[in-house]
Amino acid sequence: MKAIKVGLLGIGTVGSGTFHVLRRNQAEIKGRAGRGIEVTMVCRRDLAQARQIVGDADVVVTADPFEIIRNPEIDIVVETIGGCDLARSLVLEAIAQGKHVVTANKALLAVHGTEIFAAARAKGVMVAFEAAVAGGIPIIKALREGLTANRIEWIAGIINGTTNFILSEMRSKGLDFATVLKEAQRLGYAEADPTFDVEGVDAAHKLTLMSAIAFGVPVQFDKAHVEGISQLQAADIKYAEQLGYRIKLLGLTRRRDTGIELRVHPTLVPMSRLIANVEGAMNAVVVQGDAVGTTLYYGKGAGAEPTASAVIADLVDITRLHTADPDHRVPHLAFQPDAMSDTAILPMAEVLTSYYLRLRVADEAGVLSRITTILAEHDISIDAVLQRESNEGERQTDLIILTHETQEGRMNRALAQMQGLNTVLAPIVRLRKEELA
Amino acid sequence: MKAIKVGLLGIGTVGSGTFHVLRRNQAEIKGRAGRGIEVTMVCRRDLAQARQIVGDADVVVTADPFEIIRNPEIDIVVETIGGCDLARSLVLEAIAQGKHVVTANKALLAVHGTEIFAAARAKGVMVAFEAAVAGGIPIIKALREGLTANRIEWIAGIINGTTNFILSEMRSKGLDFATVLKEAQRLGYAEADPTFDVEGVDAAHKLTLMSAIAFGVPVQFDKAHVEGISQLQAADIKYAEQLGYRIKLLGLTRRRDTGIELRVHPTLVPMSRLIANVEGAMNAVVVQGDAVGTTLYYGKGAGAEPTASAVIADLVDITRLHTADPDHRVPHLAFQPDAMSDTAILPMAEVLTSYYLRLRVADEAGVLSRITTILAEHDISIDAVLQRESNEGERQTDLIILTHETQEGRMNRALAQMQGLNTVLAPIVRLRKEELA
Incomplete structure (x- = not known):
C-alpha cells in the first residue's frame, strides 16, 4: 500500500x-x-x-x-x-x-x-491531540478508549514539568522559588519568560482538555481556576513535609452533584501516594473511575522525542482509521456530539476541598481559641494543628492548621474574619489539600 | 443504531x-x-x-x-x-x-x-484481551497503540497482585512467606491452591503476551524462565532494604542484540523507583521505549469491576471497528503478520542481569578474599559488600554481595565454585537485581 x-x-x-x-x-x-x-x-x-x-x-x-x-x-x-x-x-x-x-x-x-x-x-x-497533554504518556487514549467503561469521578495530574522540577528542587534543597527558577532557566527546564508554566496556565490548558473528555462537556478554559507556584514559600513545603504531605502543582477536575470542578493550584498530597513521589520534570496523571478504581500514568511530559512518540501514535491511528466511516471513529472529546453534557463548571467558591493554613500569630494566650472558634462558627472542622514552639524572646509564632473538606466560599469568609484579628500578624497562607483516595 | x-x-x-x-x-x-x-x-x-x-x-x-x-x-x-x-x-x-x-x-x-x-x-x-494483563490498566492499548512509534527496549511489571500483597506484608511486618500466605488466603487475596500465583506462572502468562506485543514475536510461554516467591526469606528483604532496594516479583522482558529475555523472578529494585513503591495487591508496568523514555502504568490488576473495565473497553473497540476493513484494525500482537520477527527467546544462561548474593560463611580470616577471587576469576565485578558483624561467640556470619551486570551462566559457574568452599556453610541465596534506569 x-x-x-x-x-x-x-x-x-x-x-x-x-x-x-x-x-x-x-x-x-x-x-x-x-x-x-x-x-x-x-x-x-x-x-x-x-x-x-x-x-x-x-x-x-x-x-x-x-x-x-x-x-x-x-x-x-x-x-x-x-x-x-x-x-x-x-x-x-x-x-x-x-x-x-x-x-x-x-x-x-x-x-x-x-x-x-x-x-x-x-x-x-x-x-x-495525544501530544497536547502530558507529552509521551498516552493519557488521551487511556481516557477516551481505555477507561471508556467508567463513569470518571476525578482526575488529578502533574501536567507541567517545569513546575514539578522547581517544586522538587525547592523541597530537596530547601531553596526558595526565585533561586530555583533561575537554576531551571539555566538548565533549560524553564523559559526565559516562565509565566505560562509557573502561573499554571499551561497546566490549565491540558486540564481543560482532560476534563472535557472525562465528563463529556465542551472545552471551557475560561472557567478554569488557575493558580501557580510563584507565591509558594519554602517554609510551607517544610511544614507540609512534617505533616506527611508533599506540595505539587496539580490540575484537578472532579464531578460533583452540582457541577464540575476545574482548578489548577499548589496542592498538599499525602506522601504515601505514588503521585506525591513523582520528582523532577516528570508528569503523572491519576484517574479515578467508578469501575476501575484508581489508575496512574507516568512519563515524560515534554521534550522532542517523548512528544514525537505521541504525535506518531496519532499518525498511526489516523492511518488506520481514515478510511473508516467517521461515525465509527473515536469522537474528539470521547463522547458523541449528541451525548455531550451541559453540566456547568463550578465557580471556585463552590469547590469542595480541604485546607492547609499557616498563620503568623502573637504568642499569647487565647489566640488558638479565637481562631478555632471562627472556624467552628463557619462549620469548618479541624483535622490537625501544628504549633511551632516559639524561640526564646520571640513574641510570635507559626500556627499551622489542616482542615477537613469544606466549601471554598465558606473558607474565604472564615479567612477574612481571621485575618481581621489583631493577633494575626501577617497575611494568612492558604493552600489546598487533597487526599486523592 | x-x-x-x-x-x-x-x-x-x-x-x-x-x-x-x-x-x-x-x-x-x-x-x-x-x-x-x-x-x-x-x-x-x-x-x-x-x-x-x-x-x-x-x-x-x-x-x-x-x-x-x-x-x-x-x-x-x-x-x-x-x-x-x-x-x-x-x-x-x-x-x-x-x-x-x-x-x-x-x-x-x-x-x-x-x-x-x-x-x-x-x-x-x-x-x-485487554483484561488478560494487569486487569483494569489499559496496558495492552498503551503497548499496541499509544507507544507505537517506539522501538520498545524493555518492560518490567508487577503483574500479579497476590504476590505483591505478600511481599508488601512480608516487608512491612517482617513476617515470613508462609505466615503471610495464610493471611492472604484468609483475606481472599490468595487462592486455596496458590501455586499459579506464588510460583510466578500467572505473571509469566501476562509477560508472554506483553513481550510478544512489544517485540513482534509469537507467544512462547514455554520459553519463559519462571521463578516465584515461595522460597524468599524475610532476611533477604531486610538486607535488601538496608542496601536501598525493595524486592518485587517482576515480569521482565528485554530486547538484546542476541535475542529476547523473558523472565519472572523476585527482583531487587532501587527504592527510589516509582515501581518499588507499588504496595499491596496493586499492579504496575514500566515500559521503556527509545523515543518516549520511561513510562509507567498503575492500577488494580484484578477484581470484578477493574477487570470488567478492560473487558468493556474491548467491547467498545470492537463495536467501533467491526465494520472496518480487517486490514485497518490494530493487529492482535501489534505487528502485522508479515512483519513478525523470529528473534529467539534467550535461554536463562544467556540473560544479563546484576545479582544479590547472601552467603552464610565462617567468620574467619580470608573468607571474603577467597569469594571475591572466585568472582574476579569469572570476570564478575562487585558493586557493594555488606558484612554483618557477627554476634559475640558466633562463629559464622552473613555476607551480602551486590554485583554489576553479568551473564547468568557465568554467575552459575561462580556460584557452584563458591558453594564448594568449606567456609561457605549453607546454600547461597541468589537474587537478581535490576536498576530499571
Missing part, C-alpha cells in the same frame, strides 16, 4: 523529533501500521535551518505553510507551531482542505477546541 | 462485573460508543445462580455455552471461564461462527495464542 504522506507545519523541537523518530523507527512503525508514514513536506520560516534538519531526505522545504495545507498529495498535517492565532487559521484551513490534523497545541484546543472539532466533524476529518 | 449483542460465557467474578458495569454505565458507554452494548445471553452451569445475578434483566440464561456461540443474534462473545481446554474449544468455535471474542484468559492466549489469532485473522474477526 502507498505510504501516507505527512506535512509538518513547523520543524522546531517537536517537529524535528517527529521527523527523526519516524525515520529511525520506520520499519517498526510500518510493521505495526501496515503502511509507511512519510514526511514529504516541512515548513519553517528559516529554510536553511529546515534543510539542515531534514538533511538529504527527499522532503520539500517551504516557508509557506499554506503550500503544505493546499497540496493535494498531503494526507495529514502536523501542527507544531504553537500559539493561537496563526495556528487556528492553519488548522481550520487544513480541515477545510480535507486534511486530517495532528497537533500538540493545548492552548489552541483548550480555547478554540469547540470551533475546531465542529469544523473537523463537518468535513469528516480527524483532529488528534 | 441497533445495540450490539453480547453473550457471556461464564458469569462468575469477571462476567458478573461486566454485566453490572455495562448496565450501570449504559448511558455513558452508549454516549461514547455511539451505540448501545447489551448482554442478551449468559451461560453458567448453575442456572439458578446465573438468574440471581442477572435479576429481572431481559437476558437468556443457559447452561450450554454453544447455545450462545451458535446464536446468529450474538455479535460478540466474552469468555471468562478460564482454564485452557474448554476455553480453547469455545473460543475457536466462536471464531468459526464469525463472532468477535473478548477474553480475560491469559493462560489460554499465552499458550494457544498463535493458533487462536491465526484462526481469528482467517475468519476476519477480532480477539481482544
